[in-house]
Every structure is written in structure tokens, then in C-alpha cells.
Amino acid sequence: MGTHLTPTHPIILSDSYGIAMTFEPPLTEQRFVLDHVAGFPALAAHEQFSTADAKMTDAILEGAGALAAGKWAPLNRLGDTVGAQWSDGSVAMPGGFHDAYHSYVNGGWGTLTAPHEFGGQGLPTALGMAVSESLGAANLPSRFVRC
Incomplete structure (x- = not known):
């Protein structure tokens, strides 16, 4: 298990000020932890998690x-520099947050x-935690935003 993962390279992001940020999903490390620490192969062998x-x-x-x-x-830097805006009894998120949230939901x-x-x-919680790790590491506040 874990040998099929596509190698990733850091994704370099730059905001409107030219400040570069990088994010690389920790796929190899996540798969190692799932397989060798959490015992994911044995967990996936149970009928309840057979699709995993x-x-x-x-x-x-x-x-x-x-x-x-x-x-x-x-969106990480944009969320830090612009943030949510309160106006006329509602909250508006910076551009891009709505689309990102809908990509998550859809x-x-x-x-x-x-x-x-x-x-x-119905997938194992351990797999859900690995997904949450990637999303939270990329942009923690986005994990809690409902647009």
C-alpha cells in the first residue's frame, strides 16, 4: 500500500504584494501514518470499511x-489581510472563499x-483526519467557514 501516490512538489503561491508562500500536501507522510501507525490495512479489511x-x-x-x-x-493570505467583513447584518467573505467552500461541499x-x-x-475516521490535516494546513479558517 501507499506506493501509488503521485509525487508532489511544493505549490508556490504569491499574493498581490508578491509575497511567496508554499504548500505541499504531506501525502507520503499521511500514507505512512495510516499504514504503519494507525493500522489502516487491517481497518480497511473490515466489511464496514471495505471501500477504503x-x-x-x-x-x-x-x-x-x-x-x-x-x-x-x-486564500490563506487573503483571509489574513482582508478577512471577513460585517455589513448590514451579514458577513461577506473575501473573493474566492465561496468557490472554495462549494468545491469542498460538492x-x-x-x-x-x-x-x-x-x-x-462511511469511511474510517483516520482517513477523515488525514483529509482535515491537509485542509487545515492549507488554510485553517477555511475549514470552519460556511459561505
Whole structure:
């Protein structure tokens, strides 16, 4: 397990002031921890988590890393410098946050570990934590924003 992950390179981001930031999803480290610390192969062998095979797990880690690097990380500095704005009884987020949040929702990222009977994907919490790590590392406040 874990040998199919696509090698990643740091994604270099630059804000309007030319300040460069980098973000690289820790895919290799996440897969190592899942496989060798959390015992993910044994967990995935249980019928309840049978869809969490190596191929699916790699796809989820890579997809979450791409979302984190491509949508969430570029907004990190903007969120710090512009922030949410309160006006006429509502909160407006800086440009890009709405799109990033909808990519998260439409991709089903918030339902990974929720039970099937409640509309979730029923995947192991350990995998959901790895996804949360990528998203939180890319832009922690985005993890809690509902646009």
C-alpha cells in the first residue's frame, strides 16, 4: 500500500504584494501514518470499511491535497489581510472563499466519515483526519467557514 501516490512538489503561491508562500500536501507522510501507525490495512479489511482499499485511499488523499493546494491555500493570505467583513447584518467573505467552500461541499469532503444512513460515505475516521490535516494546513479558517 501507499506506493501509488503521485509525487508532489511544493505549490508556490504569491499574493498581490508578491509575497511567496508554499504548500505541499504531506501525502507520503499521511500514507505512512495510516499504514504503519494507525493500522489502516487491517481497518480497511473490515466489511464496514471495505471501500477504503489502497486505490480509493490514495485517490482521497490526492484529491484532498489538490483541493487544499489549489483552492484553499491560495486564500490563506487573503483571509489574513482582508478577512471577513460585517455589513448590514451579514458577513461577506473575501473573493474566492465561496468557490472554495462549494468545491469542498460538492466534492463530498465533509461527508467522508459520516455514516451511510445519514448520507455519508462511511469511511474510517483516520482517513477523515488525514483529509482535515491537509485542509487545515492549507488554510485553517477555511475549514470552519460556511459561505
